[in-house]
Amino acid sequence: MSLSATQISASLPRIRELLDNWKSSPSVESKEKGNEPKQATTTGREVIVAFRTRPTLSWEAAMLAEQVRMTSDQQIEKDQEESLLCSGITMVDQNPGVTVAHVPTMKWNGPAITHKVFDSDLAFGPRVSTEEIFQKTIEAQDMIPLVLSGGVACVLAYGQTGAGKTYTMTSLETFVARSLFENATKLGAEMQSQVPQNTSDVFEITTTFVEIVGKSVYDLGGEHNADGDRKPVSIGEDKLGKVRPDLISSRVTTAAELEAVIERCLSHRRSAATTRNAASSRSHAILNIRVKNLLIPELEDGEFFLVDLAGSERYEDRKAHSAELMEQSKENNKSLLALKECVRSRAKAAAEDGFVHIPYRSSRLTWVLKAIFDMEETRPSKTLVIAHVSPHIQDVSHSVNTLTYAAPFRILPPRRAPAPYDAEDPRTWGNKSTITWLRDAFKEQKKLRRENEWRRQDADARLQGKCLHPLMPFQNTQDCIIDLESFCPDPQGGTFLARMYGAEWVQKCLKHRNSALGVDEDALVFAIQQDGLSVYLDFAQLLVIARTKSRNAVMKNRRVVEHTPDDYEPPQKTLVERMAEDDRFEYQSQYTDDRIRVIARGWMEKGHPSTTVYMDVYKATVADFLKAKAEAQAAGDDKTKDAEDNIVEYISFADIVV
Numbered sequence: 112m113s114l115s116a117t118q119i120s121a122s123l124p125r126i127r128e129l130l131d132n133w134k135s136s137p138s139v140e141s142k143e144k145g146n147e148p149k150q151a152t153t154t155g156r157e158v159i160v161a162f163r164t165r166p167t168l169s170w171e172a173a174m175l176a177e178q179v180r181m182t183s184d185q186q187i188e189k190d191q192e193e194s195l196l197c198s199g200i201t202m203v204d205q206n207p208g209v210t211v212a213h214v215p216t217m218k219w220n221g222p223a224i225t226h227k228v229f230d231s232d233l234a235f236g237p238r239v240s241t242e243e244i245f246q247k248t249i250e251a252q253d254m255i256p257l258v259l260s261g262g263v264a265c266v267l268a269y270g271q272t273g274a275g276k277t278y279t280m281t282s283l284e285t286f287v288a289r290s291l292f293e294n295a296t297k298l299g300a301e302m303q304s305q306v307p308q309n310t311s312d313v314f315e316i317t318t319t320f321v322e323i324v325g326k327s328v329y330d331l332g333g334e335h336n337a338d339g340d341r342k343p344v345s346i347g348e349d350k351l352g353k354v355r356p357d358l359i360s361s362r363v364t365t366a367a368e369l370e371a372v373i374e375r376c377l378s379h380r381r382s383a384a385t386t387r388n389a390a391s392s393r394s395h396a397i398l399n400i401r402v403k404n405l406l407i408p409e410l411e412d413g414e415f416f417l418v419d420l421a422g423s424e425r426y427e428d429r430k431a432h433s434a435e436l437m438e439q440s441k442e443n444n445k446s447l448l449a450l451k452e453c454v455r456s457r458a459k460a461a462a463e464d465g466f467v468h469i470p471y472r473s474s475r476l477t478w479v480l481k482a483i484f485d486m487e488e489t490r491p492s493k494t495l496v497i498a499h500v501s502p503h504i505q506d507v508s509h510s511v512n513t514l515t516y517a518a519p520f521r522i523l524p525p526r527r528a529p530a531p532y533d534a535e536d537p538r539t540w541g542n543k544s545t546i547t548w549l550r551d552a553f554k555e556q557k558k559l560r561r562e563n564e565w566r567r568q569d570a571d572a573r574l575q576g577k578c579l580h581p582l583m584p585f586q587n588t589q590d591c592i593i594d595l596e597s598f599c600p601d602p603q604g605g606t607f608l609a610r611m612y613g614a615e616w617v618q619k620c621l622k623h624r625n626s627a628l629g630v631d632e633d634a635l636v637f638a639i640q641q642d643g644l645s646v647y648l649d650f651a652q653l654l655v656i657a658r659t660k661s662r663n664a665v666m667k668n669r670r671v672v673e674h675t676p677d678d679y680e681p682p683q684k685t686l687v688e689r690m691a692e693d694d695r696f697e698y699q700s701q702y703t704d705d706r707i708r709v710i711a712r713g714w715m716e717k718g719h720p721s722t723t724v725y726m727d728v729y730k731a732t733v734a735d736f737l738k739a740k741a742e743a744q745a746a747g748d749d750k751t752k753d754a755e756d757n758i759v760e761y762i763s764f765a766d767i768v769v
């Protein structure tokens with residue numbers, strides 16, 4: 112049985128002893144020191160997961176002591192308050208991240224500890240600064256160049272209320288603002304033959320800021336956002352399927368201007384005191400920075416979403432809430448559940464290259480973030496999830512919930528044998544075939560440019576009553592305006608090019624331009640901007656066709672299941688959604704290959720032991736449940752009749768889909 116914060120505080124001497132034993136055990140030593148540092152396999156991945164443990168705050172010992180005094184008859188003197196602090200989280204490795212949560216439990220012979228290990232791409236301990244986190248995540252993952260090149264980047268800060276989400280996001284927003292303008296100046300210079308006078312000659316940068324409170328979306332960008340006279344903004348999609356709520360957007364031309372807009376918007380955000388945080392943000396805050404490339408208007412706008420999510424709360428945290436806070440808390444938890452579903456499905460879709468349904472319209476939060484979830488979105492995207500936890504052992508059950516929520520986002524692509532060469536699928540091309548395709552594609556563009564120029568001159572000549580000589584057949588010259596061997600160096604092939612996004616492709620072409628041709632530099636830059644983009648579009652088209660073909664093949668092989676009479680009618684809502692809405696159940700759900708673990712906590716509070724059922728929810732039928740129950744009972748699991756009946760009732764709502 113797990114312990115409450117007060118019970119943990121009372122058993123601290125024994126818990127400390129157990130922790131010391133664990134820390135000096137050889138298995139931890141080998142994890143910390145024995146292994147060679149492994150590189151995180153984040154290349155090409157769309158979703159990256161990081162954990163951050165915040166440091167202890169100066170007033171926390173006093174707060175914990177107060178909590179213990181209020182809930183037990185334990186006497187704690189002022190000078191003993193510090194002794195209540197004990198770490199419940201150990202960061203074993205930073206890259207890839209290995210974090211251990213120490214969960215105190217009570218056994219027949221006294222307190223014990225279960226050590227739960229959570230893997231992530233990166234893990235940051237209490238002493239790591241937000242600047243270092245920025246460098247190792249957003250900078251290392253090239254998220255700013257991605258946005259400046261027409262891609263979509265997203266950072267999601269998740270965690271228990273008071274775990275440090277707003278602290279991290281406020282600093283990250285400042286670092287992003289500065290780095291965005293630094294990179295824009297550098298890229299702008301690379302994209303022009305002469306250094307531009309101003310970044311705003313190359314990029315138009317605009318920003319919006321919204322807050323989602325319960326089911327309502329509010330614009331934080333307006334001047335009069337004081338509570339009371341705020342009007343919610345409606346969300347919808349335009350004819351092209353883009354989500355563009357009617358928001359006040361500010362154009363910014365320097366990092367200082369962007370920082371000032373962010374600060375002004377944040378001052379409009381709603382907060383309230385909770386038992387865990389004196390200034391708790393009660394909403395999801397979404398900063399959107401949109402970048403338009405003025406030199407290549409054909410490219411789609413790049414977008415950066417920085418999302419400070421509302422704190423996740425458990426039933427115990429909500430008990431002291433007013434009815435309004437309780438309602439908001441319920442809505443927030445629901446949207447966090449929807450977000451989990453979408454991020455995980457997105458990561459799965461990217462890793463498996465098959466068809467995955469992403470239910471982004473199921474909450475306002477995920478709908479606003481459609482650009483990162485929509486399977487039809489053509490822009491490349493990268494999402495960073497930072498899960499925040501408190502360092503204290505008294506908070507460890509919250510921390511386990513947070514880490515359990517975030518860890519499954521880290522979906523590693525399956526190891527596959529290299530696919531055989533297919534002329535129509537660029538993902539199967541080696542270096543030689545890629546260079547040959549590029550050479551032919553650039554040659555074709557050169558031929559088209561020559562023909563167009565001849566037609567233009569011929570039309571001019573005709574206006575003057577003259578006639579041009581017919582165009583000579585195109586010479587099969589090997590001269591390409593790009594140094595292709597540097598553009599796609601050996602052994603890189605089609606997948607290397609497939610990872611490039613539009614503007615990056617054009618920038619690379621400009622960087623590796625073949626100046627040895629003796630052509631005027633400005634004319635060469637102009638030709639590369641035209642031809643480079645056309646070749647990119649041809650390549651992207653080939654890729655889309657190849658991907659669609661493999662997706663269709665996956666769809667064809669999907670199993671069609673006929674419902675048996677034992678099955679229930681497919682309901683409107685899933686089991687997970689039903690339980691999230693019902694306060695009688697405080698449940699944890701942990702996905703492992705579509706399996707879910709349901710814990711009926713409401714019954715524990717009434718003195719019943721916990722009921723844990725492992726089910727495959729997507730195929731759940733009552734027959735499945737009864738079988739699982741019988742197996743659990745045979746294995747000696749302790750259950751109560753009431754809890755079983757309730758779970759049967761809830762299972763009967765589950766979707767019966769495959």
Ligand SMILES: Nc1ncnc2c1ncn2[C@@H]1O[C@H](COP(=O)(O)OP(=O)(O)OP(=O)(O)O)[C@@H](O)[C@H]1O
Nearest residue numbers: 165166272273274275276277278388391392421422
């Ligand atoms: N890494 C850190 N270093 C120093 N102080 C921190 C750190 N992280 C958080 N804090 C402090 O902890 C307190 C709570 O942090 P914060 O408000 O960011 O939590 P939160 O997760 O956003 O909470 P909520 O969901 O309730 O808004 C603040 O006083 C903040 O300054």
